[in-house]
Structure formats: C-alpha cells, structure tokens
Amino acid sequence: MTADDRAKQPETGLLIVYTGNGKGKTTAALGMCVRAVGYNWNVSIIQFVKGSWKYGELKGIKRLEPNIELHTVGEGFVGIVDDTKEFEEHRAAARKGVEFALETIHSRRHRLIILDELNVAAELGLVTDDEIEEILSARDSQQHLVITGRGARDWLIERADLVTEMREVKHPYQKGVLAQKGIDW
Numbered sequence: 001m002t003a004d005d006r007a008k009q010p011e012t013g014l015l016i017v018y019t020g021n022g023k024g025k026t027t028a029a030l031g032m033c034v035r036a037v038g039y040n041w042n043v044s045i046i047q048f049v050k051g052s053w054k055y056g057e058l059k060g061i062k063r064l065e066p067n068i069e070l071h072t073v074g075e076g077f078v079g080i081v082d083d084t085k086e087f088e089e090h091r092a093a094a095r096k097g098v099e100f101a102l103e104t105i106h107s108r109r110h111r112l113i114i115l116d117e118l119n120v121a122a123e124l125g126l127v128t129d130d131e132i133e134e135i136l137s138a139r140d141s142q143q144h145l146v147i148t149g150r151g152a153r154d155w156l157i158e159r160a161d162l163v164t165e166m167r168e169v170k171h172p173y174q175k176g177v178l179a180q181k182g183i184d185w
C-alpha cells in the first residue's frame with residue numbers, strides 16, 4: 001500500500017485485543033501509545049486491576065503528559081471470590097471503572113483508549129458482558145480501543161478487528177530469573 005492509498009482510505013477506529021499467557025500485552029498497548037503521541041493524539045489508559053502499574057511505566061508516561069493520562073479504577077486482585085463482601089467491593093470499584101471508561105469515550109477527547117486488564121476483570125466476574133458491550137458501542141468511528149489481559153471472552157475476540165494472543169514460548173521466570181527493572185517494572 002502506497003502513501004497515496006493510505007491518504008485515500010478513511011481513518012477507522014479499531015477494536016484491538018491483546019490476550020494470552022505470554023508476556024507483552026500491556027507492553028504492546030504502551031507501544032501503541034507512543035505512536036499515538038507522535039501524532040499529538042490524546043490517549044487515556046484506564047487500569048482495571050490496581051497495583052499492576054510499575055515504576056518504569058508510571059515515570060515514562062509522565063514524560064508523555066499531557067497527551068497521555070493514566071487512571072486506576074480497580075481495587076486489586078480478587079483472591080477469595082467466595083468472600084461476598086470483598087467481591088461486592090471489587091464489583092463496585094469495577095462498576096465505577098466502567099462508568100469512567102464510558103465518560104472518557106463519550107468525551108471524544110481521546111483518539112486512543114486503553115482498558116488495561118479489562119479481560120481479567122471480566123473473567124473474575126467483576127465486569128459483565130453487557131457492560132463491555134456498552135463500552136464498545138460508546139465509541140465513535142475514529143476512536144481506537146485496546147483491551148488487554150489474559151482470558152479474553154470468545155465473543156470479544158469474535159467482535160474485535162485486531163486480536164493478538166501472546167503465547168509463552170520462554171520466560172526467564174521458568175528458570176528462576178525474577179522480574180527485571182526496565183523490562184518488567
């Protein structure tokens with residue numbers, strides 16, 4: 001495809017899913033943010049599982065302000081799902097997260113929106129399929145939406161325009177090498 005062809009084609013917002021057990025889902029989404037900032041787009045990253053952001057990306061994203069904003073809406077991992085009270089608290093936090101994602105998308109201020117670990121929140125039952133549907137239909141034709149996390153719903157994979165499943169071929173963790181600065185955190 002030539003630059004001329006590209007100029008003729010209308011810009012289309014994509015639904016992108018990064019899933020699978022291999023490393024690189026959040027990294028891939030962050031890479032896309034770097035590209036978006038190159039065009040001076042505004043980007044919003046909404047994190048559904050609190051505490052998953054690491055020092056490196058927090059500081060790195062700071063350097064890309066004001067184009068990139070980062071929000072945390074989750075309440076940490078749900079360990080014991082049969083603990084009803086705890087589950088309800090996580091569910092309430094996730095519901096707020098969905099509301100915030102909807103407001104963000106409806107504001108039309110961002111060309112790229114990342115919902116980091118939303119798949120995990122869905123798998124834990126904290127975010128419902130209906131809520132995800134609502135998020136998907138809130139987009140306008142130009143907004144790109146990226147959803148990351150292991151265990152993406154089958155219907156979401158079906159619906160998405162771009163899906164990459166990270167497959168673990170090797171990971172240093174397997175031979176006891178712990179997470180590395182600048183690579184993992």
Ligand code: ATP
Pocket residue numbers: 021022023024025026027028052148149150166168171173179183184185
């Ligand atoms: P990353 O943030 O490095 O792109 P990810 O988004 O694909 O990883 P998550 O499921 O969000 O993976 O996992 C969060 C943490 O677990 C990260 O610190 C990541 O480095 C680490 N991790 C990811 N995949 C693996 C794996 N296959 N084995 C061990 N650790 C992993």
Ligand code: MG
Pocket residue numbers: 025026027117148149
């Ligand atoms: Mg991740």
